[in-house]
Amino acid sequence: MAVEEHGSAPRLSKPSWKDPRLLIGILMVLASVAGVVALVGSADKTVPMYVAKDALVVGQKLSNDSFTIVQVQLGDVDGKYLNPQEGLAENSVAVRMVPKGELVSLSSVGQTDSLDRKPVSVTVDEPLPKEVLVGTYVDVWVALPDERNGFQAPVLMLPGAEVAALNVAASSLGSGKNTQLMVLVTDAQMPKFLGAVANKAKVAVVWNPGAAP
Known part of the structure; x- marks a missing residue:
């Protein structure tokens, strides 16, 4: 800025509207305000x-x-x-x-x-853990009947199956309640599991929190 001298005491002159530094400052302020307005506007957008x-x-x-x-x-x-x-x-x-x-x-x-899994009904007589809800994952264990009217050792047939539906109802003998689940089964798992159910296998369900994707 120009300096006017009066005797020995220098004094700053008033800024001129034509001073480019003043114009740049005004433009920077306007740009900053516009940016804030745009940011607030986008934040409120639904x-x-x-x-x-x-x-x-x-x-x-x-x-x-x-x-x-x-x-x-x-x-x-x-x-x-x-x-x-x-x-x-x-x-x-x-x-x-x-x-x-x-x-x-x-x-x-x-x-x-595009479906790679299909819902299949599973009936269990034992109470399920309270954590087993629609959308959670369970391991389905199956014990096939043996020749002595008992059951073979259980095997894990459906690891990490997703629960699609739950229904608790009175058992057919009226002595208690059973739970019917709909679990999602892949096409590759389907034949073996349906064969086990058709052969009156005993089914047990275990909550598997680690199976969630």
Whole structure:
């Protein structure tokens, strides 16, 4: 800045509007304000997304009635979830279990031919651990009948099977309660397991928390 001299005491002159440093300073302030406004605006942005109206189980046929719509802030991950504005493909099914009220990821929805597991009914007489719920994983042990009206040593036939449904009901003899589970079984596991059930094998289920993906 120019310096005016009055006698021996120098004094700074007033800044001029034509001073480029002043203009640069003003532009920097305006840019900073615009950036803050844009950041706040993006933080407040919500988008409509589908959530499961009820728990969705593997193989369940899906329609728009399977969901409710909520406004959520997802930021950069909104492309990973099912968006009502993009619609639902015809003949869509759940290929992964989705709990009630949770956002529906795109990876949870597919077509029937993309299913690599199918639900199979398993009945057990012993009480299940309280941790065994829909969406958890269990090991299914099977003991085949032997020639002495007993059972052979149990073998692990379905390791880390996902529970798709649970139903506790009175036993057929009326002496207690049994639990019917729907567990997801791969095509490769299916023949051997169905053969064991058909031969009246005794089935036991053990909670397996370490099997979750």
